[in-house]
Amino acid sequence: MSFDWINPAALAGLAVVAGPVLVHLLRRQRAPRVTFPTIQFLVSTRAAATRFRRPSDLLLLCLRVAIVAAAAVAAAQPVLVTGWRRAAWEQRVSRALVVDDSESLAAAGSRVRDAVAAERQAATDVSEIRATNLGDGLKQAVALLGGGDAGRSEIVVISDFQLGSLTAVDVNAVPAQIGLRFVVVNATHTAGGFPGLRTLQANRSLPIAQEITLDGPRTRVTMLHAPTPAREVTILSPPDQHDAVASLRRIVAAAGAPAPPGDRGLTLIFAGSPVPEVGPLTSGWMIGALLSTSADEHLRAIASASRGATAPGLPSPWIPVARDAAGHAVVSVAAMKQQLVAFVSAAPTDLVAAAALQSLLSAVAPQPSWPEREVERISASQLASWTRDAKPSAGGWRPRSPGDARWCWTIALLLLVIEGIVRRSRVDVPEEQAHAA
Amino acid sequence: MTPALDPRVLSAISDLELVARVTVDGTIAGLHRSPFHGYSAEFSQYRPYRAGDDFKYVDWKLYARTDRVYTKQFRETTNLLALMAVDASASMGYAGTTGVTKASYAQLLGAALAHLLSGQGDGIGLVVYDTAVRQFIPSRTGRSHVRSLLVALSRLEPGGPTAAASALRRASELLKRRGLIIVFSDLYDDEDAVERELRRAVRMGHEVAVFHVLTPDEVTLELTGEVEVEDLESRQTILTRGSAVRPEYQRRFGEFLERWRMRCAAHGIDYMRAFTNAPLDDTLRGFLLRRRAAGPPR
Numbered sequence: 156m157s158f159d160w161i162n163p164a165a166l167a168g169l170a171v172v173a174g175p176v177l178v179h180l181l182r183r184q185r186a187p188r189v190t191f192p193t194i195q196f197l198v199s200t201r202a203a204a205t206r207f208r209r210p211s212d213l214l215l216l217c218l219r220v221a222i223v224a225a226a227a228v229a230a231a232q233p234v235l236v237t238g239w240r241r242a243a244w245e246q247r248v249s250r251a252l253v254v255d256d257s258e259s260l261a262a263a264g265s266r267v268r269d270a271v272a273a274e275r276q277a278a279t280d281v282s283e284i285r286a287t288n289l290g291d292g293l294k295q296a297v298a299l300l301g302g303g304d305a306g307r308s309e310i311v312v313i314s315d316f317q318l319g320s321l322t323a324v325d326v327n328a329v330p331a332q333i334g335l336r337f338v339v340v341n342a343t344h345t346a347g348g349f350p351g352l353r354t355l356q357a358n359r360s361l362p363i364a365q366e367i368t369l370d371g372p373r374t375r376v377t378m379l380h381a382p383t384p385a386r387e388v389t390i391l392s393p394p395d396q397h398d399a400v401a402s403l404r405r406i407v408a409a410a411g412a413p414a415p416p417g418d419r420g421l422t423l424i425f426a427g428s429p430v431p432e433v434g435p436l437t438s439g440w441m442i443g444a445l446l447s448t449s450a451d452e453h454l455r456a457i458a459s460a461s462r463g464a465t466a467p468g469l470p471s472p473w474i475p476v477a478r479d480a481a482g483h484a485v486v487s488v489a490a491m492k493q494q495l496v497a498f499v500s501a502a503p504t505d506l507v508a509a510a511a512l513q514s515l516l517s518a519v520a521p522q523p524s525w526p527e528r529e530v531e532r533i534s535a536s537q538l539a540s541w542t543r544d545a546k547p548s549a550g551g552w553r554p555r556s557p558g559d560a561r562w563c564w565t566i567a568l569l570l571l572v573i574e575g576i577v578r579r580s581r582v583d584v585p586e587e588q589a590h591a592a
Numbered sequence: 593m594t595p596a597l598d599p600r601v602l603s604a605i606s607d608l609e610l611v612a613r614v615t616v617d618g619t620i621a622g623l624h625r626s627p628f629h630g631y632s633a634e635f636s637q638y639r640p641y642r643a644g645d646d647f648k649y650v651d652w653k654l655y656a657r658t659d660r661v662y663t664k665q666f667r668e669t670t671n672l673l674a675l676m677a678v679d680a681s682a683s684m685g686y687a688g689t690t691g692v693t694k695a696s697y698a699q700l701l702g703a704a705l706a707h708l709l710s711g712q713g714d715g716i717g718l719v720v721y722d723t724a725v726r727q728f729i730p731s732r733t734g735r736s737h738v739r740s741l742l743v744a745l746s747r748l749e750p751g752g753p754t755a756a757a758s759a760l761r762r763a764s765e766l767l768k769r770r771g772l773i774i775v776f777s778d779l780y781d782d783e784d785a786v787e788r789e790l791r792r793a794v795r796m797g798h799e800v801a802v803f804h805v806l807t808p809d810e811v812t813l814e815l816t817g818e819v820e821v822e823d824l825e826s827r828q829t830i831l832t833r834g835s836a837v838r839p840e841y842q843r844r845f846g847e848f849l850e851r852w853r854m855r856c857a858a859h860g861i862d863y864m865r866a867f868t869n870a871p872l873d874d875t876l877r878g879f880l881l882r883r884r885a886a887g888p889p890r
Contacts, residue, residue, distance in 0.1 A: 186831060188820040192683035192694075192810060193780040194830045196844040197821055198837040 161232035161558050168227035175219035179212075218574040222567050229563030245306035245547050248334075250278045251296035255314030256285040258527040263315070263341035270313045270338050289314055290325035297329055307545035309334035315341040316538065317529040326541045334545030337538040347530050351376060352523070353416075355516060356385045357408030369530045385414035388516070389494075392503055393427035399503035400425070403512065412513045413520035420494035421519050423512060425503055433489035433496050435472040440519070441495050445488055447518035448476045454507075454514040458485045461507040469498055477511065486511045495519060638662040672714040672772060673731040676702045677756075677763045678748060679777035679805075681722045682824040685750035688807030689814060690869040695750040697868040698776035698805050703742050704876050705774060710738040718744055719766070721759030722752045728766060753825040757785035764793035772799045776866075779804055779852055780825070791859045801862035801879070804852060808869050811849075813841045 160166065191197070234240075252274055260267055275281050282299050286292030289312060300308040310329065314320060316339055329335060351365025362381035367374065392400045415421045419440055424430060436442050448454065458477035475484035476497075485507055487498045497515055501507045641650060641661035649663045684695040702718070709716045710733060717731030718741050729741050756777060763773060773793055779786065779802075793800050815821065815834030822829045849865070856863030862882060866875050 186818040186820045188822055188829070189815065190686070190824050191815075191821045192686040192778060192807075192824050194821050194823045194826075194828060195780070196841050196848065197830050197832050198840050199830050200818070200833045200836055 157236045159234045159236050159558075161234060161560075163231055165227060165230035165232070168230055169224060171227060172220050172223045175216060175223060179216045179219075212577075215574065215577055218570055218577060222570045222574060225563050225567035225570060229560045229567060232558045232560040233563065234558035247280065248278055248307045248309050248545055249280045249300055250274065250282070250309045250311060251299050252281060252283045253289060253292035253296050253310060253312045253314075254283060254285050255287075255289060255292075255312075255320070257287045257314075257317075257320070258524060259315055259317055259529070260341055266340045267313060270340055274311050274313070274338070289321045290328075293321075293325050293329055297333065300333060306547055307334065308332070309336060309545040311336045311338060313338045313340060315339065316533040317526060318531040318533055319526055319529065321533060323541075331543075332546040335541055335543050337542060339532070339535075339538070347528070349528055352411070352413045352520070353381065353385045355404070355408040355412045355414045356387060357405045360408070367528070369528065372531055386417055386420070388415065388512070389420070389422040390425070390503075391422065391428040392425040396425060396427070396503050403503045403509055406509055407512050407516070410513060412516040415516065415519050416521060418493075419519050421515060422491065422494050422496045423515070424496060424498045425508070426498075426500045430469070430498065431491055431496070433472060433491045436474070436488070436490045436495075438490070438493070441488075441490055444495055444515065444518035445474060445476060448486070448488070448511075448514050451477075451514045451518075454486070454510045457507050457510040461485060461501060461505060473498060477507070488515075637665050639665055672709065672712075673717070673767060673769060674705075674709050674714060674772040674774060675717040675719060675731050675763055675767050676705065677719045677721060677760060677773060677775045677777075678702055678745070679722070679754060679756065679775075680720050680726055680748055680750050680752075681754035681780075682751050683754065683778055683780050684805070686807060686810070686824060688809040688868070690807055692868045693750065694778055694805040694807060694868055695748055697866060697872075698803070699745050699748055700872050701803060701805075701866060701875060702745055702774075702776060704872065706738055706741055706745075708876075710735065715771075716741060717767070719759060719763045720744070720748055721756060721763075723755040723758075725759050725762050728762075731767065731771065754781045755785075756781050757789045760786065760789035760793065764789070764796055764798055767798060770797040770799075772801065775800065775802045776805055777802070778806060778810075783851065783855070787855045787859075790856070790861055794859050794861065799862070800859075801864070801883075802852075802856055803864055803866045803875075803879075804849070805866045805868065808867055811842070811845055813838045813845075 252271055254267060254271060271283065275283075282296075284292050284295050284299065286295065293310065293312070296310045300310070310333055312321070312335070314337075316337065326335065348366065348368040351367040353364050356362050362384040364379050364381040364385075366377040366379050368377070369375075388404075390400050390404070436445060454477050459480050461479050469484070469487050469489075473484075473487040473489045475487045477484070477486040479485050483500070485500055487500075489496050489498075495515070497511065499508050499511050638651065638654070639662065641663050645663045649665075651662050651664050654660070654662050678695075678698050680695065684698065685693050687693045687696075706716045706718075713733055715731040715733045716738065718727065718729040719725055720727040727744055729737075729744055754777075756775075756779075760773075760775070767773065775790075790800050790802070813834060815832070815838075817835075818831070818833045820829050820831050853863055855861075862879075864875075864879055864882065
């Protein structure tokens with residue numbers, strides 16, 4: 156059996172115990188007042204303002220010292236560590252539920268809720284983390300459990316465990332003493348198909364649409380003749396560059412660039428063409444495309460290595476997204492009605508023109524969430540190998556607030572009451588004496 | 593022999609007349625004759641007869657010789673006229689450890705004397721004073737007069753400062769002929785001024801007796817430890833330590849008592865200390881015995 160302290164710094168407050176002692180030693184006792192028929196025969200004795208003297212009332216002094224000490228100890232929040240308490244603490248498990256919040260589980264809401272409820276019923280100290288990325292969810296859970304004071308910690312992951320949703324790297328990042336458990340929901344579908352990209356259609360070629368079929372570990376992509384043509388990219392260039400522009404379309408289409416969706420228009424203008432009147436970006440998807448293109452490392456590398464801008468930069472509202480080595484804008488964007496307009500100050504034959512077109516198409520077309528379409532699951536044997544029991548915390552016993560502070564406060568209050576009674580009795584005696592006098 | 597009359601018991605009895613009677617009965621049991629002496633009838637003068645004068649005082653012999661009607665006048669001669677002067681200043685409200693205030697003791701003593709004197713047919717009056725005469729009852733005889741005097745005594749409430757000189761001067765003037773002035777006081781006052789007025793009263797032909805009323809702890813100083821002492825009259829305070837100042841206090845107080853004894857002795861004033869813890873009959877008997885030993889007035 157030993158004592159532990161939740162807030163040991165508060166023990167410094169024990170120094171305050173010196174307060175009552177000093178007060179008892181130094182205070183100038185007020186002399187009781189008595190009446191007398193005449194003071195003409197009395198001699199005055201001079202009293203010092205303060206003086207060292209023996210404590211006038213040892214019982215009161217002891218009580219006051221004990222009150223201060225009890226309060227300081229209570230503030231330090233002591234915990235009496237008994238074998239029973241330690242065992243109970245080690246048995247207590249703090250649990251974090253990492254619930255997969257991804258699209259693949261959207262249809263399995265009730266099964267997820269049931270699984271969460273079952274886990275909540277099994278423990279009292281449960282936290283829930285909803286995450287679309289299980290790796291991030293695990294990191295959050297570790298951080299959450301690190302601040303707890305339970306004897307053991309456990310992370311329960313509730314997901315359909317699509318292949319790639321959780322990796323050994325994510326699992327190994329979890330500290331070894333934290334237990335891991337995996338609850339699988341909605342793992343029944345093992346096959347499925349969905350439409351893939353609608354690729355850019357180059358110069359009067361047949362419209363092509365992808366059809367993706369997942370069957371266990373196998374993925375099949377079928378290129379189908381689309382019933383309707385895909386939306387084209389409008390490219391404005393000087394007449395002498397039309398052939399170059401056609402070549403540019405073929406190259407980008409052959410690279411598998413997606414076609415713009417029906418509601419998102421894209422116009423590419425090369426230097427030398429008349430520049431239409433444009434305005435600032437007005438739609439969210441335009442701003443998303445601007446950010447995505449600006450962050451495209453591939454485009455930026457090619458732009459900085461290009462021969463340089465062939466036309467001066469355009470004023471606002473054009474926004475540069477790629478610059479050459481001299482800092483001149485090579486690609487700038489603006490809005491024209493519901494279309495995103497990009498001005499390229501390079502020739503269509505320049506590599507930067509192809510990179511800009513591909514980057515803009517990728518940014519404009521909505522990105523399908525491919526991992527959410529995965530039908531293959533992490534194997535049960537893999538999950539079993541990652542599963543482990545919770546171990547007692549590496550830091551050992553960690554006292555739980557408020558500990559036994561309440562008993563110390565109770566003692567301090569009782570002492571305060573006793574001190575009041577004793578003090579009153581001490582005050583009453585001189586008053587009675589004075590009254591008698 | 594009657595038991596000693598404890599002032600603590602007597603002060604608790606509200607009937608002052610009863611207390612006075614009990615005290616006097618116990619006191620004069622052993623005294624066979626009165627220690628108070630009256631004055632014999634004494635011819636004063638003639639004055640022309642006025643309508644309404646008693647014929648028995650007409651000097652018929654003189655009328656026969658001179659054919660004029662004169663009436664003889666006498667000084668009042670029959671009995672003693674006494675006037676009690678009771679100090680009602682705040683210091684008289686001090687009780688000390690005895691539990692009996694000096695004012696209460698003076699009340700009891702005064703009541704006993706009033707009862708005693710009226711029983712002999714002497715006149716008795718009362719002056720209650722602090723800085724001035726607070727109450728005056730002229731000296732008269734009679735049971736009803738004594739009863740009203742005792743009522744006045746029983747209502748005595750000490751309070752305020754003392755300045756006895758003017759009150760004593762007034763008392764001696766209020767006593768119309770030679771008489772006895774009995775002072776009950778703790779004499780915390782301007783000693784010279786009070787002495788001057790007492791001497792003046794003596795010179796006016798009055799007998800003067802002083803009961804110096806004191807509590808025992810005023811003499812011994814029973815204060816312990818460091819105390820803040822408040823003067824009952826001036827309300828001034830002094831910080832003192834009883835054990836440290838006791839010898840000096842007792843020396844000074846002893847000098848004060850001795851000074852008053854000497855002052856009174858110098859003018860033929862009957863001075864007697866009356867401690868509030870002393871049995872009342874003892875104090876009264878001591879006073880009466882001293883007066884009897886002193887003999888008739890000059």
